[in-house]
Amino acid sequence: MNTPHFAPISLIHQLGAVGGFLLQLVLLAFVYYVVTVIEKRRHGKLISAKIENKNGWKAIYKGPWSLLVGALLLAVMNALVLMINGKPWGITSAFALWGAKFVQLFGVDPTEWAYWQDPAKLKALKSPLYQDTTTVMDISLMFGALLAAAFAGRYAKPIQWKRPSRMTIGALIGGLMMGYGTRLAFGCNIGAYFSGIASFSVHGWIWFVFAFLGSIIGVKLRPYCAYKN
Incomplete structure (x- = not known):
């Protein structure tokens, strides 16, 4: 681009x-x-930062895990992704691919768009989704999160379907801004920040500074969207 x-x-x-x-x-x-x-x-x-463990050995699948264990697992998994996939862990590039695949169903040709002029991205667009590593990881991540929540008994609590309108509007606006921003930055807090710093790239630190400042603004705006700080 x-x-x-x-x-x-x-x-x-x-x-x-x-x-x-x-x-x-x-x-x-x-x-x-x-x-x-x-x-x-x-x-x-x-x-x-110590988290009280009331589940004994069952904390392995019920949680909670300590911050140290979580950090070490993230580091190890990111290193494995780098070694196996040949590039750092990423998330949101698959969303752009899914969106492009979706609009193709309606006769739109995204291959003319600047984003897809990159040979690697164009190859992914022309290939089946199951051949895209990031897509496979994202789907696995979602199923893993659902499974972990089930093991932890999170579904025992009733889902709150009714939410204030401003909360829904705020979530939609925030989601659109995050999605648009990740494509401009070519990564989210995983691909651009976490993997950026892990791969010793300066862009990861720049992302961190501005994300930190944006988070401060976001926290101050939460009450206007019916969220509690």
Whole structure:
């Protein structure tokens, strides 16, 4: 796509593997320090991240898992995806593919659109969905989430079908903005942020800064959409 952009910057290419890794650690330590200071000022102390386990060994499938276990599993799975798929973990590129496949059913030809001029994307568009790795992972992720919720007994609670109109409108607007933004940024909080930082790309840190600022604005807007902070 012919959009404004800077040349890619890799910390490994610029500083070497050791230098890039050390800079990542420094940046992560700085983020930890800043959020720690903010939390102490707001709450007077650090809120414990320890999660009480009332399920014993059943926590393996019922939860909750500790933040450390979750972080380690995410890191390992992302590394496996990189080794098997040849590229970092992504999510939202499949949504664009699904949308393009859908409009093709009505005679629309998305191959003329700028987004699909990339050879890899065009190949995915012309291939069956089951051959798209991201599609397979996304569907597996959704089924896995449903299965995990079932094991945890989440479906025992009644579903609230009636919601305030402004909550629905806010969710729709937010979803559209997120979807449009992920295509402009070529990734969401997984592909652009998590995988970006994990692959030592500067764009992941830039995404983090602006997503953090956007989250602050979003939290302040939540009450207007009938959400509680």
